[in-house]
Structures are given as structure tokens and as C-alpha cells.
Amino acid sequence: MRKFYLIGFTLLLLFDTLGQSSFKFTAMHADPLEFNIDWVIRVFTNHWVYTAILGYIGAFFTWMILLKKAPVGPAFAASHLEVVTVMIASVWLFNETITWERLVGAALIVAGIIFLALAEKQVTSQEQESNK
Structure with a gap:
């Protein structure tokens, strides 16, 4: 089961990061932002919009598969690791900088996910003991 979660959440993060980056x-390629048909054409003639859509379709189906087995609370929290992965990808893809505020935010996200996972593990252990 652990391997299932590891592969599933890794795929979810990859699909989400692909979607956001795309x-x-x-x-960027559709600039300037204008509310007219030329802008719509620039968006839909760019291959990145279709890559983004594929990323979100992949994320959707991965999420649905994960939710069949994963507890909702920790799974929902873990899905927010995308904020961290997108931040890291943005450094490489868009030459963005990681400020100390962003690092603190990322650390808090990761810490929250760890605490939720530990709490879920504790609840599961207590439920197993009470069922004996």
C-alpha cells in the first residue's frame, strides 16, 4: 500500500506541476492580455494550453484513483505539495527566485502534511487496537 501512495502522489504532483507550468x-505566449478574439486565438493555437489540459486530466484521474484508498484528510493535504513543486519548477523554468518567505511557507506546508500523516497513522493504530 505504501508503494501505491508513493507512486500515486508522485504522479499527482507531476501532473499538477505540468498543468500549472504549462x-x-x-x-506568457498569449501576451498581451486582451479580451478579444485575437487573444483567444493566441491561447488556443499555443501547444502549452493543451499540455496544461492534459496535465489536469492526468491529475484528475490520479486523484480519483488515490481517493479510493487514501484517507481524505491527509490525501487532501498531500495534494497541496503541488505548491512546493511548482515553486521549485518555477526557479528552473521561469528563472523565478525563492525568497525566505516562500521557503518558510513551503516548510510549513510540508510540516503540516507530516503532522496530518502522523495523526492519521495514530488514529488508524488506535482503531486497530479497539477492534481486537
């Missing part, structure tokens, strides 16, 4: 590429 949307940013789409936005």
Missing part, C-alpha cells in the same frame, strides 16, 4: 507558458 498554463504559465500559455499566458
Whole structure:
């Protein structure tokens, strides 16, 4: 089961990060932002928008498969690791900088996920003991 979660959440993070990064590429290539047909054409003739859509479709199906087996609370929290992975990818793809505030935020996200996972593990252990 542990391998299932590891592979599943890794895929979810990859699909989410692909989707977010692709949307940013789409936005960059569709500049300037104008509410007219030319802008719509620039968006939908760019391959990045389709890569983004594929990323979100992959994330959706991965999420649905994970939710069949994973506890909702920790799974929902773990899905927010995408904020951290997108931040890291943005450094490489878009030359963005990671400030100390972003590092603190990322650390808090990771710490929250760890605490939720530990709490879920403790609850599961207590439920198993009470069922004996």
C-alpha cells in the first residue's frame, strides 16, 4: 500500500506541476492580455494550453484513483505539495527566485502534511487496537 501512495502522489504532483507550468507558458505566449478574439486565438493555437489540459486530466484521474484508498484528510493535504513543486519548477523554468518567505511557507506546508500523516497513522493504530 505504501508503494501505491508513493507512486500515486508522485504522479499527482507531476501532473499538477505540468498543468500549472504549462498554463504559465500559455499566458506568457498569449501576451498581451486582451479580451478579444485575437487573444483567444493566441491561447488556443499555443501547444502549452493543451499540455496544461492534459496535465489536469492526468491529475484528475490520479486523484480519483488515490481517493479510493487514501484517507481524505491527509490525501487532501498531500495534494497541496503541488505548491512546493511548482515553486521549485518555477526557479528552473521561469528563472523565478525563492525568497525566505516562500521557503518558510513551503516548510510549513510540508510540516503540516507530516503532522496530518502522523495523526492519521495514530488514529488508524488506535482503531486497530479497539477492534481486537
